[in-house]
Amino acid sequence: MGTVETYRQLEASLGDDWQLSPSKHSRVGMLKEILNWIGHPERRLSVIHIVGSNGKGSTGVMLSKILTTAGYRVGHFSTPAILSDREVVTINGQMISEADVMFHYKRIMIEIKNHGGDEKTLTKFELWTLIALCHFAKQEVQFAIIEAGLGGTGDATNVVEKPLVVAITKISDDHSTMLGHDIIKIAENVAGAIKPGSLVVNYPGQDVAVFNILRDKAKTVGAVWNPYPKPQITLIRSSPKGLVVNADQLEGLKLSLTGAYQANNLSTVLQVVTILKNKRIALSDVTVAEALAHVKITGRMEYDSENNILYDGAHNPHGITSLVAAIRSWHLPFKPIVILGLIKGKNHMDMLDELLPYVSTVIAVTPDAKNAMSADELAANIVMMSNVDVEIADDSTAAISLARQVRESSKALIVVTGSFYTLRAIEREEKI
CATH class of the missing domain: 3.90.190.20 (Mur ligase, C-terminal domain)
Known part of the structure; x- marks a missing residue:
């Protein structure tokens, strides 16, 4: 790959493959070193790190919509892209500009080349992870919602050392050839995202063995398992246009995402909301209801x-x-x-x-x-x-x-x- 001067050249050179290649060795250490060279932008962010097999996108977009509706400046990193790679990095729903992509890309690449690397040092996912962290820090977002790509331990997003919240979605045997050949090994990999001092929120329908692995990991590293009650959610109506649910005091809550399984993802989201409220983050029930009634996800139901x-x-x-x-x-x-x-x-x-x-x-x-x-x-x-x-x-x-x-x-x-x-x-x- 030759010198990249424009965004169009960069997008063409990276191709369409967001998948990570199987590797016996984690590359997170290398990525942390690169972040060190560029001033550790990730340390200036309040990160909600979302990991798991299914539902990361739904969980991330609901949280982003709620926080944005409440008036906060929110960065959101979510892959893969569908129409434009720039979709994966947004602030308050707006894609990163081509100019900003190139600014961060060139800054990252200068440091990589100064230390003996080249344009092939990073995978596409790794590069966009670093661009997202740099962009969110430069734009001084108040929250950064970062969705993992694959697992936890070796995922590029695991460079975040002190997430505010680790939200774990449904863990299934997806990517078994890359993370392990049974759900236990996959859960152990995902659990690698749980960090000391972070608050951990868990999907309510998790497999019992998976639940035990995650909670044990939290206890071992000194993370805080969500101490607040999970919301009681009752599904009232489901249609292609969305759901109507009762969620504790939020009766007749409209969720514009369709699929009954979204009720479990909503539980994960509302657990995070409760944690943030208890950290004195202003999030009213009216704001939550307004956000959920208008949330949309490109390509997800x-x-x-x-x-x-x-x-x-x-x-x-x-x-x-x-x-x-x-x-x-x-x-x-x-x-x-x-x-x-x-x-x-x-x-x-x-x-x-x-x-x-x-x-x-x-x-x-x-x-x-x-x-x-x-x-x-x-x-x-x-x-x-x-x-x-x-x-x-x-x-x-x-x-x-x-x-x-x-x-x-x-x-x-x-x-x-x-x-x-x-x-x-x-x-x-x-x-x-």
Whole structure:
């Protein structure tokens, strides 16, 4: 890779692969050294570090919306991107500018080259993690919500040494080939994000063995397990437009994120809110309710009511299970038409087992990723497993056209899912 002078050159040189390569050795120490060279920007941030397998994006965006609505300046780092890499670094919902990306990139790269490295020293995820920390510190955000990419111990975001809160989402066997071959090993890896003095919040539906590992880790390192009661949440209504729940004193609370499983993510969020309130952070119930009624996440159970399309980046069996549970709870008049693209190595057979009984037609696409499963291979797997109608789309335009044809005589919901890279392949600017 030659000298990068413009943002467009940088984006092209980094490619589309946000995945981390398996490594026997953590690179967090190296990243901390780089942060030392540039003045430890991460130490000037009040960080809410979100780790886990599923629900990090939902948890992060709800917290960001609540704090922003309350008037705070909030940085949010969340991967992967869907349409533009700059989506992963936002302040109060606004993407980082191309100029700011290049400012931080050049500053980081000068120090790396001064110490014998080059443009290939960092992975894409590592680079954007450092850019986010530098940008948030320079812009003097009051809170920085940092979502881990993979696990905890060796994840680039684990450079944060003193997070204010560590929020742990649902831990599943996603990335088992990279983090360990059972959920216990994965939990031990995620637990590496728990730091001395931090307050730890845990997803309410965690596996018991996972829960014990996390709590033991907190006790061992001197972290504080959330001392406050978890909110009592009752689901009142679920539809593609969102949820209505009772959450302690917040009765009839509207959450504009859809999928009943979001009630558990909401519990995690409200636990963090309680902790912040007890740290004298001003967060009124009215503010919380207002924020949750208007929160949106690109590509995560994102419903386009005008066109009756659901975009969801479910990328592992747990994510697909949650998607299917939502679809079943809505009692739709027709089985959905699914535009599906999968990534290799993601337990795709389990995902298909879960999904296929509840759809009428699958339009197979090839996700926009280096390790994508081809549409032909996906279609062949589906044909072997079920009697579901399968079509193969050569590109996003073809997928959209096929979806139009299939649902022409019905009002069936169209679901685009399987990976965030699938959402990228289906160009979001186009409307069905």
